[in-house]
Amino acid sequence: MTEAKKWYAVYTNPRWEKKVSGLFEKKGLEYYCPLTKVRRRWSDRYKTIEEPLFKSYVFVKITEEEKSRVRLTDGVVNFVYWLGKPAQIKEDEIDVIRKFLKEYTGVQAIPVDLKQGEQVRVKTGVLMDTEGSIIKIINNKVFVLLESLGYQLTATFEKSNLEPLPNKKAL
Structure with a gap:
């Protein structure tokens, strides 16, 4: 086979x-x-x-x-x-x-560059569509502060699982 x-x-x-x-x-x-x-x-x-x-x-x-x-x-x-x-x-x-x-012509592939303090949204998983701000980035891991239910939760994500939020300023 x-x-x-x-x-x-x-x-x-x-x-x-x-x-x-x-x-x-x-x-x-x-x-x-x-x-x-x-x-x-x-x-x-x-x-x-x-x-x-x-x-x-x-x-x-x-x-x-x-x-x-x-x-x-x-x-x-x-x-x-x-x-x-x-x-x-x-x-x-x-x-x-x-x-x-x-x-299409003139196509470019531009990697997403995430920065500390930037507002992001989780793209997949249990926390999908949850918004938060980036605390720190180490290699491919991003630490995100998630504020919900009156608590501050910090979670670690792969960079590819986050997307920057349009029109939101970094803290």
Whole structure:
């Protein structure tokens, strides 16, 4: 019985996304490096070029046994980890990125930058839609002050589980 292939995110050396994609192709691995068209200015002209949408990231669809082949590829730093394991990306999410890039031009992927004192909302889990303010940030963990029921509760969240609130000023 063949094992199902799953999508993973791979972290590459800076500006190696296209090179790593070419090396994956030579190894016969299924990969996806989302590219967006960007207009750049040279000293004498403008030129439209394709740049990776996610800097230093390439997606690869592999089985568990193929992970070592991916790690041993020149330019690959490691898999992107989530909760201590290589992060699996859902097929639907890859499809959404593909469709989005087909439909729109000049797309940019900008990471959300959370700051101490900023007002945020919890996106998932038991505390979903609860609002609070950021007390401190350590790596990927965010400590949020939640004020409800007349008590001050402090909870720790992964950055990806929080979203900044629009039009709310930091404390």
